[in-house]
Amino acid sequence: MSARPGSEPEHDEVQLLLGAFVLGGLEPAEHQAFTRHLRSCGECQREAAQLSGLPALLDLVEPGQEAASPDGSGPAPGGVVVAETGAPRALLQRLRSERRRRRWRTFAIAAVFVLVAGAIGASVGPVMNRMNAPPTRGLVAAAAPLTTGQSTPAVVEIDLVTRTWGTQLDLRGTGLPTGQVLFLAVTDRDGHSYDVASWTGTPSGRTALTAACWMKPDDITQLQVHTREGAPVATATA
Amino acid sequence: MPLDEAVVAEIYREHGPVLRRFVGRTSLDPGRTEDVVQEVILRVWRQAPHVTSMRAYLLQTARNMLIDMHRAAGRRVVEVAADRDDDTRARLDPRTANPEQEIDHALDQILVEEALARLQPDHRSVVVALYYQRLSVAEAADQLGIPPGTVKSRAFYAVRSLRAVLDEMGVTQ
Numbered sequence: 001m002s003a004r005p006g007s008e009p010e011h012d013e014v015q016l017l018l019g020a021f022v023l024g025g026l027e028p029a030e031h032q033a034f035t036r037h038l039r040s041c042g043e044c045q046r047e048a049a050q051l052s053g054l055p056a057l058l059d060l061v062e063p064g065q066e067a068a069s070p071d072g073s074g075p076a077p078g079g080v081v082v083a084e085t086g087a088p089r090a091l092l093q094r095l096r097s098e099r100r101r102r103r104w105r106t107f108a109i110a111a112v113f114v115l116v117a118g119a120i121g122a123s124v125g126p127v128m129n130r131m132n133a134p135p136t137r138g139l140v141a142a143a144a145p146l147t148t149g150q151s152t153p154a155v156v157e158i159d160l161v162t163r164t165w166g167t168q169l170d171l172r173g174t175g176l177p178t179g180q181v182l183f184l185a186v187t188d189r190d191g192h193s194y195d196v197a198s199w200t201g202t203p204s205g206r207t208a209l210t211a212a213c214w215m216k217p218d219d220i221t222q223l224q225v226h227t228r229e230g231a232p233v234a235t236a237t238a
Numbered sequence: 239m240p241l242d243e244a245v246v247a248e249i250y251r252e253h254g255p256v257l258r259r260f261v262g263r264t265s266l267d268p269g270r271t272e273d274v275v276q277e278v279i280l281r282v283w284r285q286a287p288h289v290t291s292m293r294a295y296l297l298q299t300a301r302n303m304l305i306d307m308h309r310a311a312g313r314r315v316v317e318v319a320a321d322r323d324d325d326t327r328a329r330l331d332p333r334t335a336n337p338e339q340e341i342d343h344a345l346d347q348i349l350v351e352e353a354l355a356r357l358q359p360d361h362r363s364v365v366v367a368l369y370y371q372r373l374s375v376a377e378a379a380d381q382l383g384i385p386p387g388t389v390k391s392r393a394f395y396a397v398r399s400l401r402a403v404l405d406e407m408g409v410t411q
Contacts, residue, residue, distance in 0.1 A: 018397070019392070019396060020393045020394075022397050024369060025374045057346065058350065060350050091279065095283070
């Protein structure tokens, strides 16, 4: 709260007139009282300035239109075929074909890493598939126990895209630990690891981001999502 | 992954209607409204943004998409229009002369409607009485059956929350 001007004992009472001053409807005497107060009160001046654009905005709306449904929720329009989830079938089909298309694109230009961590069992742990534009091969990486804040197995997909400057890493993860900082580390042929991205685990456990690294995809021997303490969340070894 | 489908379905249920309202208010062929709405939702799903207002983000994305579509379709029309002298352009309806302005106008309209819809009903009826019906405080008090002091305090809190909601949605005017 900003300090109350001590010289204005009726400040609170007069300040309340600001709403009707902006919207209109004050009696002439009150209108005068308010404008007089406004001249001497910095707080009210600031607030009136912030609200000065409001009438122009309200003018954009026709009276009667303003009573739209509060959250705007509602069904799909007539003629749209809807799935059980309430979303149109066409939308879900586009979502599925989009995922296929994405996979195809990465097959065509680079390689795909899929990292799966946790929960399957202490001895199985994360599974990694590295799928090169043919041939495709799958590898199993070392186990990583579930970390704090992680309730479902982490699934991380990383597309490696060859760039003239190195490798673009498009990461999409679900079931990642929430509320803590995570890192994506890339290891080269000499065994040196470099963090190429860091982010905070989102409440949903979902993250999509793009990282960049100077190494060529073929020079990357390991990808790992790990915590600040270095605990692996998901690991893939080439 | 059915998770994605659940997320997309939820976005569609919650925000599809407001997106349709916005897109439907532009000069876009009404037959394409649903396509644009679905494309907007897919685009935002792809980006998985972390934003305070998903609704505002979806509407902004729709606005950008509409403008891109318009630029792609209308580049030649704009070039022709640029050759005209200023008088000719001034005589044109500003909305048809500048479809980007029309799109922004529709977006602002939708955002203000949203902000009004999010007011408490008691506060909204005071805004309607004072601003849209041009009633005085005393007349509004009479019509709503509340003391004049309550009209004033509701008006005060109503304009404050309108401003806050509009700020949150990125309306700076």
